Amino acid sequence: MLPKSCKMPKQKNMLQIDVEDWFCDLDISEWDKHENRVLEATNKILKLLKETDNKATFFMLGYVAEAFPELVKNILDQGHEIGTHGYSHTRITNQTPKEFEKDLDKSLKILKKITGEKVWGYRAPQFTIVRKTAWAIDILKKKGLKYDSSIFPVKTPLYGVPGAPTKPYRISSEDIGKNSPQETFLEFPLSTFKIPFIKKRIPVAGGFYLRFFPYFFIRYALKKINKKNQPAICYIHPWELDPDNSKIKSLKWYYYFNIKSTEKKFKKLLNDFRFTSNKEWIENAGRTN
Numbered sequence: 001m002l003p004k005s006c007k008m009p010k011q012k013n014m015l016q017i018d019v020e021d022w023f024c025d026l027d028i029s030e031w032d033k034h035e036n037r038v039l040e041a042t043n044k045i046l047k048l049l050k051e052t053d054n055k056a057t058f059f060m061l062g063y064v065a066e067a068f069p070e071l072v073k074n075i076l077d078q079g080h081e082i083g084t085h086g087y088s089h090t091r092i093t094n095q096t097p098k099e100f101e102k103d104l105d106k107s108l109k110i111l112k113k114i115t116g117e118k119v120w121g122y123r124a125p126q127f128t129i130v131r132k133t134a135w136a137i138d139i140l141k142k143k144g145l146k147y148d149s150s151i152f153p154v155k156t157p158l159y160g161v162p163g164a165p166t167k168p169y170r171i172s173s174e175d176i177g178k179n180s181p182q183e184t185f186l187e188f189p190l191s192t193f194k195i196p197f198i199k200k201r202i203p204v205a206g207g208f209y210l211r212f213f214p215y216f217f218i219r220y221a222l223k224k225i226n227k228k229n230q231p232a233i234c235y236i237h238p239w240e241l242d243p244d245n246s247k248i249k250s251l252k253w254y255y256y257f258n259i260k261s262t263e264k265k266f267k268k269l270l271n272d273f274r275f276t277s278n279k280e281w282i283e284n285a286g287r288t289n
């Protein structure tokens with residue numbers, strides 16, 4: 001419990017780390033050509049979380065977990081949650097249901113072998129649970145997971161389920177854009193902010209958006225969410241805290257935009273808000289409709 005004098009928001013927020021290396025948005029056949037930097041960058045995040053007494057969910061890419069099992073153990077030992085980000089970082093929009101299931105299974109087996117624990121949560125590569133890949137929800141349920149956190153309730157050129165709930169809800173593959181009270185499987189949509197007057201939603205959930213917007217705006221938007229007694233749900237990648245890394249020319253501008261600003265902004269975020277893992281939120285604080 002927070003002391004009474006503490007001015008932290010009552011509503012605990014959720015922080016998620018998508019643990020992949022800086023080259024994982026290339027095809028997996030290209031990965032061996034690049035230097036692994038994920039260990040150092042993830043350790044930097046672990047240190048910052050420890051210093052600010054925050055917890056997070058680490059959505060591990062199976063490939064990274066397989067290469068660095070000690071990292072997975074270390075994350076778990078520090079009280080964080082281990083979730084899965086699949087194995088090969090393939091967009092679900094480029095997979096058949098069978099391919100998706102195989103990739104997910106591979107990651108789950110690797111994680112189970114390392115931790116001995118069942119994984120509760122899933123994050124899709126590049127947030128690719130969208131209306132046409134709604135079938136993925138049924139596969140996640142079938143595999144015994146308890147929640148997904150891949151839906152952005154906005155329209156962007158790359159992803160999004162416009163009109164979907166903006167707070168944790170119960171999700172069904174029949175309509176992933178609405179709360180389905182009969183379901184037990186949960187969805188944790190990434191945080192968005194409705195701009196007054198034009199009433200348009202924009203993402204504010206960390207990652208690229210933390211780099212793109214000035215910090216005071218992110219802080220304002222997340223405070224607004226907390227004022228409605230709702231948790232903010234934010235993410236970040238380890239490579240976003242590794243600005244000295246060489247750049248991959250084939251990756252688009254938004255991968256490196258303002259990357260030097262990430263660490264400073266991320267530290268402010270960790271000091272201004274209280275974060276926990278999705279699992280802890282479900283167990284202790286969580287109330288969904």
Ligand SMILES: [Zn+2]
Pocket residue numbers: 018020085089124125126
């Ligand atoms: Zn990813």
